[in-house]
Amino acid sequence: MTYIHLSEIQSRSKIITVRELTIQFDEKPVKYYRHGWQSWSLAAWTDPTPIPVQMPAIFHPLQVDAQHVYKKYLNGSWLGAVEFADGNILLLGALATDAHVHLIENQLSGHGETGEIEWFLAYGQENLVFAEYAQQLGNRLAPDGNTIKSSAPRV
Numbered sequence: 145m146t147y148i149h150l151s152e153i154q155s156r157s158k159i160i161t162v163r164e165l166t167i168q169f170d171e172k173p174v175k176y177y178r179h180g181w182q183s184w185s186l187a188a189w190t191d192p193t194p195i196p197v198q199m200p201a202i203f204h205p206l207q208v209d210a211q212h213v214y215k216k217y218l219n220g221s222w223l224g225a226v227e228f229a230d231g232n233i234l235l236l237g238a239l240a241t242d243a244h245v246h247l248i249e250n251q252l253s254g255h256g257e258t259g260e261i262e263w264f265l266a267y268g269q270e271n272l273v274f275a276e277y278a279q280q281l282g283n284r285l286a287p288d289g290n291t292i293k294s295s296a297p298r299v
Contacts (some may be wrong), residue, residue, distance in 0.1 A: 146294050157266035157276055166253040173226035176218050200266050219246035226252055237264045237277045239284050
């Protein structure tokens, strides 16, 4: 497990390759950005308290990553972020698939479920932090800049 304090990334973003990573901070966050596992899963800024089980409860495991459905702490797939009282955002985002992020008290942690992966860490204004993360994802997932397929995939 790699530990980083927020002060190490406040001046500029970082990319780190590890399996597990924890960012520690001193201030209690005012919001948490949870990223859904499926297109119908909740992806939103919420209070930093556990979200109630969506009703009907029988569908809850279908709306949340089944491996993490009954965790008592906030979590999400691929990325997570916290907002502090001053409006700045701390974002921890995987630059690969098969990753999970969670918030427990004053620690934002991520783990790659298949081994070491690249993680993007940034702090600052929400629009700038998320734009830089999107750019880094694009650099890895569409390195030639081409995101449009010329033909349908064979099924």
